[in-house]
Amino acid sequence: MTTNRQIHLISRPSGQASLENFALVSAPAPEVGEGEVLVRHHYLSLDPYMRGRMNDGKSYAQPQALGHTMIGGTVGEVLQSRNKAFAIGDKVVGMGGWQEYGLVTAATIGMLRKVDDSQVPLSAYLGAVGMPGVTAYYGLVHIIAPKAGDTVVVSAASGAVGSAFGALARARGCRVVGIAGGPDKCAYVVDELGFDACIDYKQHTDAASLSAALQAVCPQGIEGYFENVGGMVMNAVLPLMNAFGRVAVCGMIAGYNGTPIPMATPQLILMQRLRFQGFIVSEHPQVWPAALAELAGLVASGALRARETVAQGIDSAPQAFLGLLSGRNFGKQLVKLI
Amino acid sequence: MTTNRQIHLISRPSGQASLENFALVSAPAPEVGEGEVLVRHHYLSLDPYMRGRMNDGKSYAQPQALGHTMIGGTVGEVLQSRNKAFAIGDKVVGMGGWQEYGLVTAATIGMLRKVDDSQVPLSAYLGAVGMPGVTAYYGLVHIIAPKAGDTVVVSAASGAVGSAFGALARARGCRVVGIAGGPDKCAYVVDELGFDACIDYKQHTDAASLSAALQAVCPQGIEGYFENVGGMVMNAVLPLMNAFGRVAVCGMIAGYNGTPIPMATPQLILMQRLRFQGFIVSEHPQVWPAALAELAGLVASGALRARETVAQGIDSAPQAFLGLLSGRNFGKQLVKLI
Numbered sequence: 001m002t003t004n005r006q007i008h009l010i011s012r013p014s015g016q017a018s019l020e021n022f023a024l025v026s027a028p029a030p031e032v033g034e035g036e037v038l039v040r041h042h043y044l045s046l047d048p049y050m051r052g053r054m055n056d057g058k059s060y061a062q063p064q065a066l067g068h069t070m071i072g073g074t075v076g077e078v079l080q081s082r083n084k085a086f087a088i089g090d091k092v093v094g095m096g097g098w099q100e101y102g103l104v105t106a107a108t109i110g111m112l113r114k115v116d117d118s119q120v121p122l123s124a125y126l127g128a129v130g131m132p133g134v135t136a137y138y139g140l141v142h143i144i145a146p147k148a149g150d151t152v153v154v155s156a157a158s159g160a161v162g163s164a165f166g167a168l169a170r171a172r173g174c175r176v177v178g179i180a181g182g183p184d185k186c187a188y189v190v191d192e193l194g195f196d197a198c199i200d201y202k203q204h205t206d207a208a209s210l211s212a213a214l215q216a217v218c219p220q221g222i223e224g225y226f227e228n229v230g231g232m233v234m235n236a237v238l239p240l241m242n243a244f245g246r247v248a249v250c251g252m253i254a255g256y257n258g259t260p261i262p263m264a265t266p267q268l269i270l271m272q273r274l275r276f277q278g279f280i281v282s283e284h285p286q287v288w289p290a291a292l293a294e295l296a297g298l299v300a301s302g303a304l305r306a307r308e309t310v311a312q313g314i315d316s317a318p319q320a321f322l323g324l325l326s327g328r329n330f331g332k333q334l335v336k337l338i
Numbered sequence: 339m340t341t342n343r344q345i346h347l348i349s350r351p352s353g354q355a356s357l358e359n360f361a362l363v364s365a366p367a368p369e370v371g372e373g374e375v376l377v378r379h380h381y382l383s384l385d386p387y388m389r390g391r392m393n394d395g396k397s398y399a400q401p402q403a404l405g406h407t408m409i410g411g412t413v414g415e416v417l418q419s420r421n422k423a424f425a426i427g428d429k430v431v432g433m434g435g436w437q438e439y440g441l442v443t444a445a446t447i448g449m450l451r452k453v454d455d456s457q458v459p460l461s462a463y464l465g466a467v468g469m470p471g472v473t474a475y476y477g478l479v480h481i482i483a484p485k486a487g488d489t490v491v492v493s494a495a496s497g498a499v500g501s502a503f504g505a506l507a508r509a510r511g512c513r514v515v516g517i518a519g520g521p522d523k524c525a526y527v528v529d530e531l532g533f534d535a536c537i538d539y540k541q542h543t544d545a546a547s548l549s550a551a552l553q554a555v556c557p558q559g560i561e562g563y564f565e566n567v568g569g570m571v572m573n574a575v576l577p578l579m580n581a582f583g584r585v586a587v588c589g590m591i592a593g594y595n596g597t598p599i600p601m602a603t604p605q606l607i608l609m610q611r612l613r614f615q616g617f618i619v620s621e622h623p624q625v626w627p628a629a630l631a632e633l634a635g636l637v638a639s640g641a642l643r644a645r646e647t648v649a650q651g652i653d654s655a656p657q658a659f660l661g662l663l664s665g666r667n668f669g670k671q672l673v674k675l676i
Contacts, residue, residue: 052609230604252605262600266568267590269616271390276614278607 002029005314006069006099013054015259017325021054022070022318030103037104037112038080041096044314044335045073045126046321048228048251061280070098070317073131075115075122076337083109091117093125098317100337119300127332128167128306129295132160135281136226137291139248140168142284143277144224148173151218153237156228157198158185160306160332161250164295165226166193167304171294174224177217179210179233181327188330192305201233207264210236226250231261238268249278307331340367343652344407344437351392353597355663359392360408360656368441375442375450376418379434382652382673383411383464384659386566386589399618408436408655411469413453413460414675421447429455431463436655438675457638465670466505466644467633470498473619474564475629477586478506480622481615482562486511489556491575494566495536496523498644498670499588502633503564504531505642509632512562515555517548517571519665526668530643539571545602548574564588569599576606587616645669 003026010023032038053064053071064071074096078086083104086092094112096102104112115125127133136154146152146169154165157178166189169176178189178198189198197217204210214222214236221242227234230252241247252260268274281287298304309329311320317335324333341364348361370376391402391409402409412434416424421442424430432450434440442450453463465471474492484490484507492503495516504527507514516527516536527536535555542548552560552574559580565572568590579585590598606612619625636642647667649658655673662671 234604249604249607252608260603260605262602263604264600265598266572266587266601267598269587269614270590271616273616273618273621274614275616276607276612278609278611278613280611283611 004029004101029101032080037086039076039102040079041074041076041337043123046333127160133164133295134291136161136164139226143248144246150223151175152224153177154226155179155233157189163306167298207235235264247276311335342367342439367439370418375424377414377440378417379412379414379675384671465498471502471633472629474499474503477564481586482584488561489513490562491515492564493517493571495527501644505636545573573602585614649673
């Protein structure tokens with residue numbers, strides 16, 4: 001019988017997440033019932049939102065249950081099928097979780113989607129042509145809604161969302177400025193992703209210093225900001241927002257560890273008539289088809305060359321996830337499972 | 339020759355505004371040139387936005403020039419006219435400033451508007467049927483956009499904006515909860531303005547305590563919040579906002595004195611997918627006709643009985659303004675000039 005190795009959440013973090021919150025568990029690969037599909041996962045996606053699920057308490061989603069396999073997006077191929085819509089060998093993307101094999105049941109079959117890996121590599125369906133890409137699209141197109149010539153800024157610019165944001169904004173004629181951590185990431189953002197500029201937040205110890213550096217590369221101010229991190233970076237960007245600016249709030253990773261970082265200057269919301277909009281891309285299914293079509297085109301043409309950091313083996317997932325939370329990944333963080 | 343007494347701004351506050359920032363100046367009443375109108379002011383409006391104008395620096399409006407008459411809304415009657423659109427005796431509302439007589443020139447004639455004081459008292463055109471009323475309308479109707487049954491909350495509930503907000507929200511079937519300072523104001527908000535509940539923020543020394551009191555009268559959470567004050571009150575309301583809640587940001591009086599109060603929990607913008615929208619009502623002229631029509635109807639029918647605090651004489655304006663900033667007024671703060 002095939003063994004299915006899984007990562008369970010076994011305790012909730014108090015403060016920073018740690019390896020002790022996770023356990024590697026071996027279970028038999030599941031039996032396939034009528035209407036069900038068994039998927040062998042090729043890649044698991046690691047994403048910041050998972051940190052929020054590890055907490056108990058009020059959030060936009062149910063907390064991850066203790067003693068169960070961590071949730072997460074996966075791509076793979078169909079190994080067994082008792083469902084007419086899927087054949088053995090089909091490449092599929094779904095929410096298979098932190099495990100080597102995923103059983104797709106009646107409850108989750110609606111989230112399984114066949115994909116074509118002839119033009120776009122399979123792993124891209126977890127990044128640029130998946131949830132992170134659509135996240136960038138929704139924030140840029142539906143919240144920031146820029147005109148050509150607008151200056152737009154994104155934090156965590158070298159990541160999966162940030163890189164897609166840059167390509168989508170360049171396609172709309174925007175000046176695109178990134179914020180990332182470290183000279184390598186900043187060089188990649190400018191040289192490979194084609195941003196107009198990128199500021200290394202690690203060179204700055206306070207918001208005022210970071211803000212001054214941003215101002216130098218945003219001489220006309222900022223019309224749109226895509227917020228992936230919160231905290232000091234948000235406090236550095238806000239004073240540069242122009243009147244009627246829009247802030248798409250997608251991530252507040254700086255506050256996930258139980259120590260929320262205040263917004264220093266909320267009065268600017270009034271003074272500059274800013275709009276802040278928090279969003280979760282899964283709540284906007286109507287935008288996915290148009291977003292995925294544009295993103296697949298950008299990847300196929302080479303306009304979007306998103307970098308990946310790939311950990312090997314399911315047992316490496318917890319350590320890779322902690323690295324993601326502290327910014328040690330470079331681009332989309334994946335775990336290769338085959 | 340008639341004397342025109344005026345209040346000039348003679349210095350900018352560092353920290354709290356004080357009487358020393360103002361001077362009473364006597365000037366001759368101005369001569370009326372071709373196309374111009376001289377208005378004798380009956381009432382001057384005092385409003386929190388004026389505090390922002392006293393500062394130098396980046397804001398949505400030019401700072402008030404030193405050595406000049408303070409800006410402000412006024413109602414009065416036409417005393418002399420060399421403009422065919424206005425006749426002697428016409429009742430008018432405009433931006434005449436802190437003075438007894440105002441010369442309306444070619445540059446400002448577009449802001450002068452004739453009003454009818456047969457159904458609505460003249461002073462109401464500075465409050466419920468004027469800029470404060472339209473401010474409440476824009477925030478409620480165009481930003482919060484509530485459904486019947488939604489819970490909406492407004493800070494500074496006993497003031498000109500808050501009282502209009504309450505009447506407009508009641509007309510739309512909302513549960514309306516106010517926040518005000520002191521038992522008298524709270525009793526007025528419930529008993530005379532018809533709010534469902536009102537919380538006295540002065541009974542609470544921190545946001546957590548105020549939040550618990552609000553939660554008791556908002557058992558289903560809050561769909562819309564009209565922000566007039568910022569600071570501790572904002573930090574008490576945010577944790578109670580329901581998913582997809584809207585916050586209309588109209589005032590941040592708590593931060594005007596040079597000490598901005600941070601937003602304690604910006605991560606809630608993401609977790610609850612909140613929308614914040616700052617606005618200045620003068621930038622939305624298209625909503626004024628519909629808003630004024632509805633507000634005049636609410637006043638004429640008695641559904642909106644807004645209270646006024648009236649200081650007597652132009653020399654009382656600075657003290658009355660400082661009282662407004664510290665919440666000593668009760669309802670719309672006016673200065674009677676005749």
